[in-house]
Amino acid sequence: MNRLLASIKKEFLILVRDWAGLGLIFLMPMVLVLVMTLIQDASFRKLDETKITLLYLDEDHDTLGIEVKNGLEKAEYFEVITRLADRELDEKAVLGQVAQGNYQIGIVIRKGSTDAIRARGQQMVQQNIFGPDAPAVADTTMKARIIIYYDPAMKNSFRLTVRNALEVFTSKIEAGIMFQALSAELAQYLPDPPAPVSGPGSSISYEEIYATDAFTEIIPNSVQHNVPAWTIFAMFFIIIPLTGNLIKERESGLATRLLVMPGNQFQVLGAKVTVYVMVGLVQFILMLILGKMLLPLFDLPSLVLGPEKLALFLMALATTLAATGYSVLVGTVARTHDQAAVFGMVSVIILAAIGGIWVPVFMMPNLMQATSIISPLNWSLDGFYQILLRGGGIREIVSNLAALFVFYIITLTAAIWVSSRRVRM
Amino acid sequence: MPHYPAIEVLDLIKTYKGADEPALNGVSLIVPEGEIFGLLGPNGAGKTTTINILCGILKATAGSVKVSGWESRQNGEEIKHIIGVVPQDIALYPSLTAHENLHFIGSMYGLKGKQLKERVNQCMSMFGLEKYGNRLIRTYSGGMKRRINLIAGILHQPRILFLDEPTVGIDVQSRTVIIDYLKQLNSEGTTIIYSSHYMEEAELLCSSIAIIDQGKIITQGRPLEMIGSQPGYTNLESIFLIITGRKLRDH
Numbered sequence: 001m002n003r004l005l006a007s008i009k010k011e012f013l014i015l016v017r018d019w020a021g022l023g024l025i026f027l028m029p030m031v032l033v034l035v036m037t038l039i040q041d042a043s044f045r046k047l048d049e050t051k052i053t054l055l056y057l058d059e060d061h062d063t064l065g066i067e068v069k070n071g072l073e074k075a076e077y078f079e080v081i082t083r084l085a086d087r088e089l090d091e092k093a094v095l096g097q098v099a100q101g102n103y104q105i106g107i108v109i110r111k112g113s114t115d116a117i118r119a120r121g122q123q124m125v126q127q128n129i130f131g132p133d134a135p136a137v138a139d140t141t142m143k144a145r146i147i148i149y150y151d152p153a154m155k156n157s158f159r160l161t162v163r164n165a166l167e168v169f170t171s172k173i174e175a176g177i178m179f180q181a182l183s184a185e186l187a188q189y190l191p192d193p194p195a196p197v198s199g200p201g202s203s204i205s206y207e208e209i210y211a212t213d214a215f216t217e218i219i220p221n222s223v224q225h226n227v228p229a230w231t232i233f234a235m236f237f238i239i240i241p242l243t244g245n246l247i248k249e250r251e252s253g254l255a256t257r258l259l260v261m262p263g264n265q266f267q268v269l270g271a272k273v274t275v276y277v278m279v280g281l282v283q284f285i286l287m288l289i290l291g292k293m294l295l296p297l298f299d300l301p302s303l304v305l306g307p308e309k310l311a312l313f314l315m316a317l318a319t320t321l322a323a324t325g326y327s328v329l330v331g332t333v334a335r336t337h338d339q340a341a342v343f344g345m346v347s348v349i350i351l352a353a354i355g356g357i358w359v360p361v362f363m364m365p366n367l368m369q370a371t372s373i374i375s376p377l378n379w380s381l382d383g384f385y386q387i388l389l390r391g392g393g394i395r396e397i398v399s400n401l402a403a404l405f406v407f408y409i410i411t412l413t414a415a416i417w418v419s420s421r422r423v424r425m
Numbered sequence: 426m427p428h429y430p431a432i433e434v435l436d437l438i439k440t441y442k443g444a445d446e447p448a449l450n451g452v453s454l455i456v457p458e459g460e461i462f463g464l465l466g467p468n469g470a471g472k473t474t475t476i477n478i479l480c481g482i483l484k485a486t487a488g489s490v491k492v493s494g495w496e497s498r499q500n501g502e503e504i505k506h507i508i509g510v511v512p513q514d515i516a517l518y519p520s521l522t523a524h525e526n527l528h529f530i531g532s533m534y535g536l537k538g539k540q541l542k543e544r545v546n547q548c549m550s551m552f553g554l555e556k557y558g559n560r561l562i563r564t565y566s567g568g569m570k571r572r573i574n575l576i577a578g579i580l581h582q583p584r585i586l587f588l589d590e591p592t593v594g595i596d597v598q599s600r601t602v603i604i605d606y607l608k609q610l611n612s613e614g615t616t617i618i619y620s621s622h623y624m625e626e627a628e629l630l631c632s633s634i635a636i637i638d639q640g641k642i643i644t645q646g647r648p649l650e651m652i653g654s655q656p657g658y659t660n661l662e663s664i665f666l667i668i669t670g671r672k673l674r675d676h
Contacts, residue, residue, distance in 0.1 A: 002532055002535070002537055003532060003533050005532075006528070006529050006532030006533060007529070007533075009529070010518065010521065010525070010529040013520070013521055013525060014518060014520055014521065017520040017521075017561075018520065252514060252515070252516060252519075253512045253513075253514030253515070253516035254516045254517070254518065256482055256510075256512055256514075256516060257510065257512060257516040257530075257577070258533075259481070259482055260480050260481060260482060260505060260508070260510045261505060261530065261533040261534065262502060262505045262506055262533060262534060262535065263533055
């Protein structure tokens with residue numbers, strides 16, 4: 001016990017005197033969480049919190065053209081530009097401005113679009129009263145045409161979001177125009193026609209509820225997603241200082257000195273594991289403080305921990321154990337500092353990518369979704385999401401804890417085996 | 426209580442993985458207790474391999490090693506308590522002070538509390554380092570590091586001390602302090618197993634020597650008896666050159 005305590009004290013002193021290592025362990029992850037949360041915050045917020053400036057050319061000058069413009073202006077997420085500073089808009093100007101990237105979207109409502117919708121409405125009434133062979137009362141070959149120009153640099157997902165939003169309220173306007181056309185047409189055949197109405201209101205209402213049967217205070221947002229995700233990433237980044245520590249010990253002959261002293265590899269590595277597990281837990285606590293107190297200063301939501309604090313602690317402990325075990329194994333197997341640093345860093349980045357730290361697993365292709373289960377970062381992330389997003393407790397994360405703990409045991413055992421074989425071969 | 430030799434080595438063979446030739450090819454030697462035994466040889470002769478096997482750092486391919494009567498394969502942990510090792514590298518933590526390094530090493534040997542503190546202070550003043558105990562090792566000069574490296578090997582007062590090139594790269598003053606201390610330590614009963622390239626130093630220090638080359642012991646005996654025993658054997662260096670030749674060894 002005295003040997004283990006002496007080794008822990010030694011590891012602790014080495015750690016606290018390594019300022020660059022401390023910065024890497026504590027400061028860099030905090031900056032990482034802050035930056036990534038700020039960057040990704042926009043994609044978690046509602047669309048109406050970000051403004052998109054678009055060029056709008058109304059060649060229709062009728063109901064569709066006017067109502068689409070009103071609709072776009074009412075929706076708070078569009079800023080509608082109908083003329084440039086020095087001249088009126090025309091389609092060539094719209095195309096040119098969007099192509100140059102000055103605007104991301106240009107919308108042109110073609111002339112006669114409202115008439116085309118009305119004509120269809122009139123024709124429907126005729127066909128309902130006189131049958132399919134009813135004489136044509138309007139030119140139904142015409143179609144309402146809306147041209148949307150996109151900046152080629154625009155992300156596809158963003159383009160689809162804009163397109164969907166536009167389709168939703170143009171279909172409402174279309175329904176309104178057709179309804180008015182139907183009313184007007186029917187009025188000709190009724191002895192006592194009712195006063196014209198503007199159109200049908202929606203009879204469907206939507207309620208959006210995050211499905212959880214537990215803690216209801218939690219609202220999924222960028223903070224709830226990003227703080228655990230990047231904390232896990234940071235915890236696994238102890239691979240850099242820890243492998244460095246192991247390789248320095250080997251290259252300087254200290255590992256040989258340790259080998260000729262009483263004690264065993266378990267004590268030597270056990271001290272490192274103890275200190276770096278404590279580092280991981282301190283990292284985690286710092287991240288929670290960051291999420292609760294610092295992020296709100298940047299106009300981000302405050303991290304909600306929920307009532308399952310013990311589950312959170314166990315998840316953090318299991319994660320840091322897995323990270324430490326993996327780091328010890330890489331530090332033992334690698335022969336040089338460069339090997340360990342490059343392999344360690346790249347492997348953690350790959351495991352993070354596979355594990356859903358960068359892009360959620362559900363958005364990945366099927367093959368990558370299936371692959372994600374090999375990443376310990378995924379087991380950890382899933383566990384944290386159970387607690388921080390779904391309001392789960394210890395029962396819900398038992399399998400995640402077990403997987404991480406088994407991973408720790410396997411990696412540490414392998415490291416001890418490799419280490420004892422290497423020095424005595 | 427039976428008296429065992431400090432070291433008994435019989436037909437020691439060591440072949441490294443992937444090597445064509447064995448690094449040690451049937452080395453046998455006996456070092457009685459209380460000797461200062463010099464293991465001398467050109468580069469790549471097998472000195473460090475032999476010492477590493479004796480200390481338990483390496484496993485022998487074949488042969489037997491006994492340290493103070495303990496069979497090395499079965500009694501590794503017992504042997505660790507009675508030996509001290511001073512490696513050629515400065516095996517100290519550069520970001521720890523001398524006191525912190527020595528307290529850690531002492532604790533690993535089971536020393537603690539007042540006993541440990543007193544032993545550290547005693548060793549530090551023995552080597553003229555008492556004023557520098559709280560300085561980080563990385564701020565030490567080469568000679569000071571060598572002296573702390575030696576203290577780390579003798580802190581627990583081992584019965585057998587292994588030294589691999591303990592005076593390499595240091596000034597005459599530091600070397601003299603180390604050599605004088607080793608003589609004193611030996612006079613108190615510690616067996617010293619020492620490897621070096623410095624023949625003059627070995628001649629001055631060792632009570633017996635073995636010259637090893639190409640994994641085999643070529644000759645062994647007492648330096649004073651060997652010098653002058655044959656024509657050209659004027660000192661240890663001349664004996665060494667006659668036995669091992671003048672050809673450069675690149676390994």
